[in-house]
Structure formats: C-alpha cells, structure tokens
Amino acid sequence: MKSKKVTFADIAEYTHFSKTTISRYFNNPDSLTLENQQKIAEALTALNYKENKVARILANGKSEFVGIIIPNLYMHYYSEMLNQILSTYETYGYKFLVFAGNENKDVERKYIEELLAYNIEGLIVLSPTIPSKELAAYNIPVVGIEREDQYICSVTTDNYMGGVQATSLLQKSNCDILIHINANISKDTPAYGRIQGFLTTCQEYHLPHELILAELGNTFEENHSSLSQILETLEAKYPAKKKGMFMSNDTHANVLLNLLVRKYGKLPDAWQIIGFDNSPISSEAVIPTSTVGQQIPLIAWETMELLSAQMAERKKRKPTPLAEPIHKIVAPVLIRRETTR
Amino acid sequence: MKSKKVTFADIAEYTHFSKTTISRYFNNPDSLTLENQQKIAEALTALNYKENKVARILANGKSEFVGIIIPNLYMHYYSEMLNQILSTYETYGYKFLVFAGNENKDVERKYIEELLAYNIEGLIVLSPTIPSKELAAYNIPVVGIEREDQYICSVTTDNYMGGVQATSLLQKSNCDILIHINANISKDTPAYGRIQGFLTTCQEYHLPHELILAELGNTFEENHSSLSQILETLEAKYPAKKKGMFMSNDTHANVLLNLLVRKYGKLPDAWQIIGFDNSPISSEAVIPTSTVGQQIPLIAWETMELLSAQMAERKKRKPTPLAEPIHKIVAPVLIRRETTR
Numbered sequence: 098m099k100s101k102k103v104t105f106a107d108i109a110e111y112t113h114f115s116k117t118t119i120s121r122y123f124n125n126p127d128s129l130t131l132e133n134q135q136k137i138a139e140a141l142t143a144l145n146y147k148e149n150k151v152a153r154i155l156a157n158g159k160s161e162f163v164g165i166i167i168p169n170l171y172m173h174y175y176s177e178m179l180n181q182i183l184s185t186y187e188t189y190g191y192k193f194l195v196f197a198g199n200e201n202k203d204v205e206r207k208y209i210e211e212l213l214a215y216n217i218e219g220l221i222v223l224s225p226t227i228p229s230k231e232l233a234a235y236n237i238p239v240v241g242i243e244r245e246d247q248y249i250c251s252v253t254t255d256n257y258m259g260g261v262q263a264t265s266l267l268q269k270s271n272c273d274i275l276i277h278i279n280a281n282i283s284k285d286t287p288a289y290g291r292i293q294g295f296l297t298t299c300q301e302y303h304l305p306h307e308l309i310l311a312e313l314g315n316t317f318e319e320n321h322s323s324l325s326q327i328l329e330t331l332e333a334k335y336p337a338k339k340k341g342m343f344m345s346n347d348t349h350a351n352v353l354l355n356l357l358v359r360k361y362g363k364l365p366d367a368w369q370i371i372g373f374d375n376s377p378i379s380s381e382a383v384i385p386t387s388t389v390g391q392q393i394p395l396i397a398w399e400t401m402e403l404l405s406a407q408m409a410e411r412k413k414r415k416p417t418p419l420a421e422p423i424h425k426i427v428a429p430v431l432i433r434r435e436t437t438r
Numbered sequence: 439m440k441s442k443k444v445t446f447a448d449i450a451e452y453t454h455f456s457k458t459t460i461s462r463y464f465n466n467p468d469s470l471t472l473e474n475q476q477k478i479a480e481a482l483t484a485l486n487y488k489e490n491k492v493a494r495i496l497a498n499g500k501s502e503f504v505g506i507i508i509p510n511l512y513m514h515y516y517s518e519m520l521n522q523i524l525s526t527y528e529t530y531g532y533k534f535l536v537f538a539g540n541e542n543k544d545v546e547r548k549y550i551e552e553l554l555a556y557n558i559e560g561l562i563v564l565s566p567t568i569p570s571k572e573l574a575a576y577n578i579p580v581v582g583i584e585r586e587d588q589y590i591c592s593v594t595t596d597n598y599m600g601g602v603q604a605t606s607l608l609q610k611s612n613c614d615i616l617i618h619i620n621a622n623i624s625k626d627t628p629a630y631g632r633i634q635g636f637l638t639t640c641q642e643y644h645l646p647h648e649l650i651l652a653e654l655g656n657t658f659e660e661n662h663s664s665l666s667q668i669l670e671t672l673e674a675k676y677p678a679k680k681k682g683m684f685m686s687n688d689t690h691a692n693v694l695l696n697l698l699v700r701k702y703g704k705l706p707d708a709w710q711i712i713g714f715d716n717s718p719i720s721s722e723a724v725i726p727t728s729t730v731g732q733q734i735p736l737i738a739w740e741t742m743e744l745l746s747a748q749m750a751e752r753k754k755r756k757p758t759p760l761a762e763p764i765h766k767i768v769a770p771v772l773i774r775r776e777t778t779r
Binding site: 150160169170171176177179180183184186192193194195196197211214215216317348351352354355358359362363377378380381382383384 | 491492510511512517518520521524525527533534535536537538552555556557658689692693695696699700703704718719721722723724725
C-alpha cells in the first residue's frame, strides 16, 4: 500500500508558512532564515515527506544525473573504470545513467540525445568514436577518457611514459632484441604514445628492435591464431637471441605466454614478456606477468573532479566557460612480476 | 549557444490547436485523431522541438527508468550481466540507473531510496543482501538474480542441473575419486544446488567422493594459498588415484590448473578439472578449461521480460497484481574443453 503523498500544501498547513515559502525552501533554501529552514526540515520529518526529485529537476534544472557512454563491459578496462566512476557517488552525489555504445557513431549519437532529454548535467565518454568537436558542440560539460580529445576535457594515462617503462625493463633483462607488437593505430590516439615510447627508448640506447604493427583480431581465437604465427616467425628469425616482448595489452601478453608454456612446459629464459593495463589476467596468468599498470581509480577520480567543476560552474548565475579544454595526464605504474628477470 | 526552448504555447500557435490538445498529444496521443497527431508531429519537426522528458515523467508518471543494484563490477559474472541488461535498451526502451551496492545492506537500502525518488518504474537486484521480503515491501516491480527470492520474482540458473552435469562429465572421464570444493554456503541460496547436484549424482552411481567446504578467501593471493594447501593434502591422501575436481567457479579452477601446470609443466593425466560460469578466464587459461556455462544473455533477457510485464501491468487503469512471485529457471550448458578427457 502506498501512503498518500505529502504535498507542499500539507507542509504549508503544518508549518503555517505559505506554499511559496515552502517552494523556496526546496529551490533556494538560502533565501530563508536558518530558523525557518529548521522549522520546515522538522515538519518534513514529522510528515514523513518523500521528496519527488523529478519535480525538483523541473523546478531548478538540477537533475544530479551524469550520463556515461561506454563501449562495452566485456573488457576489464571499461568495467573497472565504470566500477570506479559509480563509486564516486558517495563523494559527489551524482547518479549515473549508463549506456553501452558498442563503438558505433550513430548509436552513440542516439544515446546522447536520450541523455540530454533527461537533463543530464554532464557526460562522461569512454573511448568515444564520435569526434571531440561534435561532443563539444552539445554544449554540456563533457570529459573524455582515451581517444582523440582536441575540443573536450579529458583524462588519459601517460602512454608514452608507459612505453618507456616497459622498454627500459626489457633492456635491464639483457634482451638481445626488443619487439613491440601493436595494432596500426592512428597517431592522434593517446595509445600511440606506447609505440613512440618504445621507439624513442630503443633509438636512444641503440637497442636492436623490431616494431610489428598487425591486427591480431577481436576474439580470443583470432588473437591465438595470429600470435601463434608471429611466434613461429620470431623463433625462425631470432633462434639464438633473447627476445624481449612488449605487448600492447595484458590479453595479448597472456596469449603469447600460454603458447610458450604449452610448447616448453615453462617460460623459456629466451623469452621475456611485459603487457599493459594491469588487468586481472596479468596476475591470474599461469606465470604472473609483468605489466604497465593504468591507475584506473585515479583516472576515474580525476574525471569526476574535472566534470564536477564544470557542472558547478554551470550553476552559477554568470558561468565562466573554460577558455581551453583541460587535459589531465595520469602516470602509469611499472609492475614487475615473473615474466621479466 | 542554446536555442530558445520550444514551448507548448509555440506548438499550439503554430498548429492552431489549444495547449490542452498539445498536452494530450504528449500524454495520451490516442485521444486525438490520427490526422491531428500527424499535424502536431509535423509541427514538432518544423519547430525543432526537443522533448523534455522530465516534464513528461511528472505529467504521466512514466519515467522509463529501471534501477539496477549490482554488488560490484570486478567479477565478470556481474559486469557481463550488466552488459547484457544494458543491451535490452534497443528492445524495451528502458534507461538504466546503476548503483554498485558493495554487498552492504544499508548501502543497498540507501540506493533504493535514491532510485525511488527518481520515480523508477522497476528494479533489478543482482545478488541482493537485503531479504526478499523487504524488497517486496517497496511495492514496485522487482526482479532478483541469484540469492534468496521467496517474496520477489527472480531468474536463476539451474544450479542443481549444473552440479549434475559437472559430476557426470568427471564420471565419464573415469576418475577414481570425485572432489567438489565450495564455500560453506547457506541452503537457501540458489548456488547450494551445485553441492546437491554433486552429492546426489555421486550417491546415485556409488562414486567415491569428497566434499570440501572451505573459505578460499576473497583475493587472488588468498585463493592461491588456500588451494595450494588443498592440492598438497589431496596428493598425499590420494597419491595413485585419478582425481576429478569440480570447482565452484572458473577463477578457482584456473588457480588450481596453474598450480598443477607450474608443478608438472602440463596438466597431469591424474587430474581432471571442471569449473562453473564460463567466464573469460576459462577459455583464456593456459589450458582451456571445461566448465558449466551460465547463459547470461538469456538470464538478462528473462529478467527484462518479467520486469517489463510487471511494469506494463502497473500502467493499466486497474492493474492486477501478481498472485505469486514468478521464479524462472535457466538451464546451464556443459562446455567440454581440454581439462577433462
């Protein structure tokens, strides 16, 4: 059974204030004296008043909603980022409307339109596929994580530093040849920094190296088959050399590791492996795998800091828009485990 | 720059209808003739009208919001379930407000209160910790996934059948002793069916067996240390026997598999392993691992079917409440890989 809803009229009658005063309490409490605020607050408790937030959004425009567009939750990086963003509720109080955009421009656009119809105060986009210029044109606070960010605020891992860290660790392991395998990614995506970090470090220290740019496929089976071929090629090309493998993510590092362990019963000394991300698979692998860790809790936190500052600015009588988008860079953390020695 | 908002008055002026007619178009379109609906629809396009859904919720009470309370997104089972539920948007049109409840009763209660303040039409709770009787008392459509469900609608995997499937597969692999390792879970949780399925099958076919009920810990390191000890105990207790291990989930199956592969360079014939869930780790493991697969897309789908039927009923002039909660059971799927032969 629902109890009858308590209305502004009920509260006015109980407190002997006018309905206008009650309305002001909800939409602009500081326009009342502290004493009167206190009286109304006590009346709400006495009447067992349940707030109707929808009415409140309509009255003052503050929905406390933040929209999130995420490519998928299959990949640990995205699900963990969402986990961390949701946990900021305790600090910021924003509620999250979540859509999985499936890396499709038109789907993302449709979802953003839906979110705008619900008066979201801000938008977080993970690895958006629509250009940052288009995102900026929606004219609401937006923070992007990863990918191209020229026109919007963003938070990104320092991928270049990650590439340097991984390459330096392989160098210390006395490898004869350093090999980085990555997809043929565009130079304006943040992840391209990993390739630059690898190449710069190899060139600086005159380290023999090879960069393999190849599509390894989108499924586990495709990764397995592509890396199996690459493994054969490398064993034929560098039979007597100690090979230092810098893989672009922990999933690929794990597939390569499993191929080697199944072939040799262990990870041979001639192979050193480091991944990227610090996904659960890197510690759950048959041999715990060295990796460059992305600080996901910190990225989530910086994202909400940037977004909430913009959302707070919008609530001022005369908001000052940002002169330039702010780009925050979060340092990666090198994690040494048992696949580098 | 925001363009000026198009109001009902603007639409009324453009179409020469009254504002009441325009309002009826949005809240009860079938009360207008098709011809008039068409005229108003054309006017909306001409005026570039952007719907304010918040106003619409207030007018007709239909928020199109469904609340989701999920324990966390660390575990693949939860993140994949959320992924699948979010993807039902294309079919049902409901938007999802998501909270991570952290398996804490008070946190769950607080989040449900928040969700109710936003006029959610229904609620999905994954592995709720608050009793189903309390969830039912909120008096909104609720569907629970896993855990105790006496007073609410629910969707659950047939855990008993899963236990039978796993045990039968180990039996066919000619194991000398069948061993099931699980936590000491309560008999009213659905997952207890796995233990019952194991025991019933062993008793029916007079199979030598051992049930190990033990807390293996909440982190990867704790799992590793507990299972390492169990492995030693079992090798001492059954040195010459072929051991068929039914693990309660794929994470534990993977830890056991890794311990064996690191010790012997391969999975010895004396050990057979099957997990539960069909998590990604079961196919990404060093030796792809047999498992009892939960049909997560089907569970998500059945959940939305149950919930949307209840939500639709609430919109009728005279809703008929459910006489009894509906409990849907989804069959598990046995997946044979390389750890059972």
